Amino acid sequence: MAGSYVTNFNIRGCLLVEDYKTQDPALSVELTTDVTLENCVIKINSYEYVKNQIENLSARNCDEQLSLKSEIMRNVSFTFTEFNKTHLSVILKDAGVNAEAFAQGILKAEELCIYENMTYYERSFNNPNSGMHNNPHLQTLYKMPNLRVYNFSSNSLLQIPSTLKTIRYYYPSLEILDLSNNNVKETSFSQLNSSLSSGPLYIDLRNNNITNVSENQVQEFLENDVIVDLRDNPITCDCSAVFLKSYLLRISTAWPKWATTADITCSQPSKLVDKLLADFDDEFLCNSHP
Structure with a gap:
């Protein structure tokens, strides 16, 4: 059966080898709406990958993916074979393209694609050694005007x-941004323009390594209807946490649905371990000592 008639791909426990030399019409996914890859390894020939990217920079075709409604890559790792910096330099030189122009060209090409139907997009539990492949998804956000969840x-x-x-420029309909279970040490959001969105944005930062949140960052959240979940982070409950505490109280009253996100416990100082930050008044926090 031709791939163009397959609407759902659900592949688990696989080894996929990307072949840039072969264009098989059976692999067309013009009508595919849901794609899931889980517990897979994708093997890429770096030499052929670079050649393919150079050849197609000026002829990027998004049509095959515009039908997608959900795309999930969970516990997927990438291996890059035949990667040789000398080969890369030769390929770029022969094509008359320098390395910086090549990288920028890929990012610009991706920005041309608008995925109108995508509502769920996930890249989770992926091998950290696959950063070479994952990074483009962080450097360039595909335009998905109807995306609801980014995991x-x-x-x-x-x-x-x-x-x-x-993020709201690319995903104006986004409701949930899941960055939980990473190793993030500080929040650094800005330009979270709420005028681009019709509702609040929930950002899940549970189980990271965040110890405090600055006053400017709290203000950014308050002004743009952003609910940040910081539970299970090593929060320090001292004077620097006063603004975070006021933000937690605001969540409880403004967005009752998300009230449990205010249940942040202290990790420092030692006498406040496992106690709720929101239970302390400002004076106590500012006079609290280990």
């Missing part, structure tokens, strides 16, 4: 990707 949990992220600063 990038459990990927060993060390910081909030810079592209998320303009």
